[in-house]
Amino acid sequence: MMSATATLPPNPLKLMRVAFAILITMGVQEVASFSTLPSARYPSVVVNKNNAFSSNNDARMSPLSFTAAPTAARNSPSSTKVASTALQAVALPACIPTWAYYSLGHILGGNLGTPIVIPATKTWYKRIARPSWTPPNFVFGPTWTLLYGLMGVSVSRIVKASSNNNIAMKLWGLHYTLNLFWAPTFFGFQNLRLGLIINFLLLSTLGATLPLFHAIDPLSAYLQIPYLLWLIYATKLNQTICKLNPVVGGVNEAMVQADLCASGDGYNDAMLQYDIQKLQATAAKYAGL
Numbered sequence: 659m660m661s662a663t664a665t666l667p668p669n670p671l672k673l674m675r676v677a678f679a680i681l682i683t684m685g686v687q688e689v690a691s692f693s694t695l696p697s698a699r700y701p702s703v704v705v706n707k708n709n710a711f712s713s714n715n716d717a718r719m720s721p722l723s724f725t726a727a728p729t730a731a732r733n734s735p736s737s738t739k740v741a742s743t744a745l746q747a748v749a750l751p752a753c754i755p756t757w758a759y760y761s762l763g764h765i766l767g768g769n770l771g772t773p774i775v776i777p778a779t780k781t782w783y784k785r786i787a788r789p790s791w792t793p794p795n796f797v798f799g800p801t802w803t804l805l806y807g808l809m810g811v812s813v814s815r816i817v818k819a820s821s822n823n824n825i826a827m828k829l830w831g832l833h834y835t836l837n838l839f840w841a842p843t844f845f846g847f848q849n850l851r852l853g854l855i856i857n858f859l860l861l862s863t864l865g866a867t868l869p870l871f872h873a874i875d876p877l878s879a880y881l882q883i884p885y886l887l888w889l890i891y892a893t894k895l896n897q898t899i900c901k902l903n904p905v906v907g908g909v910n911e912a913m914v915q916a917d918l919c920a921s922g923d924g925y926n927d928a929m930l931q932y933d934i935q936k937l938q939a940t941a942a943k944y945a946g947l
Contacts, residue, residue, distance in 0.1 A: 756814050756818065757810060757811040757814035757815070758810075759810075759814075760810035760811065760813050760814035760817075761806070761807040761808075761809075761810030761811055761814075762810065763810060764806040764807065764809045764810040764813070764834070765803055765806040765807055765810070767806075767834070767838060768802055768803075768806040768837070768838070769803075770838060771838065771840075771841030771842055771845070771846075774841055774842055774845050774846040775798070775841050775845045778845035778846070778848075778916075779795045779798070779845070780795075781915075781916070781919035782848065782912055782915035782916040782918070782919050783795075783845070783912075785915045785918075785919075785929075786899070786902075786903050786911050786912050786915055787899070787902035787903055787911065788895075788898075788899055788902065789895065789898045789899070789902070791895075792895060801888065804884075805884060805885045805888060808881045808882070808884060808885060809834075809881075809882065809885060811878075811881055812871065812878040812879070812881040812882050813827075813830060813878070815875045815877060815878040815881075816830075816871055816874055816875055816878050819874050819875040819878070820874045820875075823870075823874055825870060826867060826870035826871055826874060829863060829866055829867045829870065830867050830871075832863055833860060833863040833864055833867055836856055836859050836860050836863065837860060839856060840853055840856045840857065840860070843856060844896070848910065848912035848913045848916050850896065850899055850900045850903060850910055850912055851900055851905070851910075853896055854893070854896045854897055854900055857889070857892060857893040857896050857897075858893065860889055860893075861889060861890070861893060864882070864885075864886060864889065867882075868882055868886070914932070918932055
């Protein structure tokens with residue numbers, strides 16, 4: 659059995675800072691690309707009185723804002739037949755980059771398990787045996803938000819880079835679905851070992867997906883590295899918790915503690931009686947009884 663004081667894996671907080679810096683840099687570059695507005699990219703469009711658009715680049719035009727023709731031109735007699743209702747439209751650049759939508763979608767999907775995770779971390783999870791290098795509960799939220807955001811950026815680059823990405827996207831879809839099932843399995847059903855199996859499947863599917871991502875767009879694969887490192891760390895944590903909380907009679911300590919926590923708020927009488935029994939059993943074991 660592995661000791662609860664095993665060597666601490668790479669510091670996840672440092673990985674968060676590096677990944678966050680990458681995400682911010684990409685956002686700055688995306689915004690900077692809107693600083694110049696060449697006429698070829700943002701053409702002018704005239705709306706005539708028949709509400710028809712004319713443009714030198716219709717495929718890339720999006721008439722988002724309109725500026726009325728000059729007052730003198732509108733009021734001149736010659737304009738009454740030709741351009742009495744003409745408006746000039748100038749396309750505006752997209753204010754929100756495409757990767758932001760993918761990131762938001764991944765973050766929202768990942769937060770579906772939040773109503774299950776938060777109550778569990780406040781009740782039975784803190785009463786079971788865990789290794790000394792278990793991260794504090796407040797780390798989980800920011801870490802997963804950042805990682806899901808990076809996932810979205812990575813996937814958006816794959817979608818944008820190539821239309822021949824069916825296998826990569828199907829593998830990613832399978833991986834992401836498994837990711838969403840982990841929280842209900844571990845925190846909802848307290849099935850620690852099934853959660854560990856899902857973690858191994860996550861590592862396997864991610865390992866198969868990253869080479870495909872790298873072949874299409876190398877940066878999309880590099881953006882997944884913080885997630886890969888965190889997943890290795892989380893798998894090791896899950897494995898150690900399983901060893902510290904073995905299954906006895908078809909149930910583990912997490913299931914027992916979840917039932918005790920359901921008996922009442924705070925430290926209730928059921929918890930007290932259970933803790934006394936555990937202390938008596940431990941004392942009898944050391945006494946050789």
